[in-house]
Amino acid sequence: MTQFFAEDGEAFACTVIKIEPMTVTQIRDEKIDGYNAIQVGYGTQKKERLTKAETGHLKEISPVRGLKEFRVSAEEGKNYERGKEVDLLVFKQGDIIEVSAVSKGKGFQGVVKRHGFSGGRRSHGQKHSEREAGSIGATWPQRVLKNKRMPGRMGGDRITVKNLKVLAINPEEKLLLVSGAVPGRRGTLVEIRGI
Numbered sequence: 001m002t003q004f005f006a007e008d009g010e011a012f013a014c015t016v017i018k019i020e021p022m023t024v025t026q027i028r029d030e031k032i033d034g035y036n037a038i039q040v041g042y043g044t045q046k047k048e049r050l051t052k053a054e055t056g057h058l059k060e061i062s063p064v065r066g067l068k069e070f071r072v073s074a075e076e077g078k079n080y081e082r083g084k085e086v087d088l089l090v091f092k093q094g095d096i097i098e099v100s101a102v103s104k105g106k107g108f109q110g111v112v113k114r115h116g117f118s119g120g121r122r123s124h125g126q127k128h129s130e131r132e133a134g135s136i137g138a139t140w141p142q143r144v145l146k147n148k149r150m151p152g153r154m155g156g157d158r159i160t161v162k163n164l165k166v167l168a169i170n171p172e173e174k175l176l177l178v179s180g181a182v183p184g185r186r187g188t189l190v191e192i193r194g195i
Contacts, residue, residue, distance in 0.1 A: 004167045004177055014167050017176045017190065019088035024080050025061055028069070036077050037069045040086060042189075068191065088176050091166050091194070098162040100191045101184040105156035115149045159183035162195070 004014040026039035041064025047055070050063055058064065061083050072080075080086070091097065111117040111133045120129035133151070137144050161182055168177040182190055 001181060004179075006167075012167055012179050013181070014177045014179050015182045017178060017182070017192070019174050019176050021085045021087045021174075023061055023064060024082055024084050024086060025058060025064065025067060027077055027080060027082060029077070030074065035071065036074050037071045038077060038080050039067055039069045041065070041067050066189075070193065087171075088169060088174060089171060091169060091176065091192075093166055093169060095166045096195045097164050097166060097178065098160055098193050098195055099164060099178065099182045100158060100160040100193075101182060101188050103155050103157055103159045103183040104185050106154040108152065109154040110151045111149060114151065114154045117149075 001013060001015050004012045006012065020042060022040040022042045024038055025041045028035060028037040028039065030036050041058070041061070043065030045063040045065045047063050050058065054063075106113075110131055112119050112131045117131075117133060119131045120126050120134065122130060136148060136150065161180065164182070165179040166176065167179055169175075170177075176192075184190060
């Protein structure tokens with residue numbers, strides 16, 4: 001993350017995202033597939049690492065690391081051709097987007113960090129219960145009720161952040177500056193969609 005200063009001097013907290021070009025690997029049509037979408041492949045891959053099915057699917061296209069589909073309207077689908085590249089110029093400055101990615105894993109965490117519990121009081125004989133969960137149930141059901149907020153694994157979930165604004169585009173260095181924070185650590189693969 002960094003700061004971006006607009007022309008009027010307003011400062012924005014922003015995230016810098018490096019955009020690698022993607023190759024259109026398939027165009028889905030409503031008549032054949034039942035919906036309109038484009039399938040894109042990102043990154044590069046050694047040909048010998050592909051399965052036979054992937055090799056056949058990607059014939060006449062350079063091998064890619066992964067495939068992802070994006071729904072488009074029938075009119076938008078006509079703007080794309082199989083084998084052509086899609087770069088960051090599909091976005092414009094001022095566009096509102098949403099970003100999805102896998103958030104940072106934080107391991108096994110207690111209820112204070114994981115759910116925001118306040119913990120026990122720090123007075124009147126409480127000895128080691130500052131960050132404990134407290135009581136977890138009543139006498140009658142004689143079991144812990146479902147969906148009880150308790151300690152456990154935190155992070156590592158797919159998160160979508162909506163209503164982010166494209167502040168600037170740098171086509172030479174393939175950088176996209178987006179207002180606010182996006183999920184994941186440095187180097188995480190993110191999915192950016194226009195709203």
